[in-house]
Amino acid sequence: MPQVRMQVLSGPASVHPHRMGWSLAPVPVEALAAAGSAESTPRDAAWRGEWYAWRLIGTNNHELGRSALSFPTYELALGAFAELQEGLDRLVQVPIYDRPAGRWGWRLELDGAAVAISGRWYQRDQDSSLGAAKFVELSAEAELADSVVAMHERRPLGALSQPVRGMR
Template sequence: MVPARFLYVMLGARQRPVGEVPRFGWRLVGANHRELGRSAQVFGDPGECRAAVVRLRERVGDARTLLTVADAAGGGGWAWRLEIEGRPVAVAGRTYQRQRDCQFNLGQFLQVVPVAELAEQAPARQRVRPGGDPGTRAAV
């Protein structure tokens, strides 16, 4: 089975206007490939994103956790947020119908952060070459 790991993701790649600087974030996924949490901030490059993960791993014991109830008009549900020195660093990737489910998933996130795989270097962005098949990729 694949262990839990941090993934670096480029945000809004399809909607980003030409020439706009890409933004990156991270996601923590469990061994079952389900998202356990994600970055609360966006970063200018994968290196900054990785550095934020390293800081999170170092300081997760100092983190303050907050459970919130989403606006009922927006569908409601419970969510969690992790703060270090008053700044949000991680959030739930989804809302939960029950408070206990939200608390359980926050606990899972906190347990996995220190042991999840952390790539040494974020992979190069890739795209399919025009006219090429999905197996043909070029670094961007």
């Protein structure tokens, strides 16, 4: 039977998650130095724009929520999820309302810092709140997925990001 799992995502700068609502985590220099190697340091990875983030996947393979931040190393992304798991009883849910679209989402904060956000939008605030509660409940039993999901640019190189006037 499939388990709830924490899946790590990674990708190049062209698909950096800040384009999807993630921010880059402020990382202490000591943590970067400790996670580095002789060949390639995490600081180099951050300079090149490589990033890691996590998401919680349910038994039905639907995303339940994701990290509110992205990280320059795999280890820092894992550590952030472990920190969330250790602080489940201290999480504070903050509702998010997208006024133009009339949709609801949620953000979870740990000691005043955003650590997780909803992986989807909801039609009602109550459904959003229930989704956040389910995320917290299932985070406790989540297992690490076997592999990292590599994100790739979906548009061909040189493709326009906006359609040219009169063309679709």
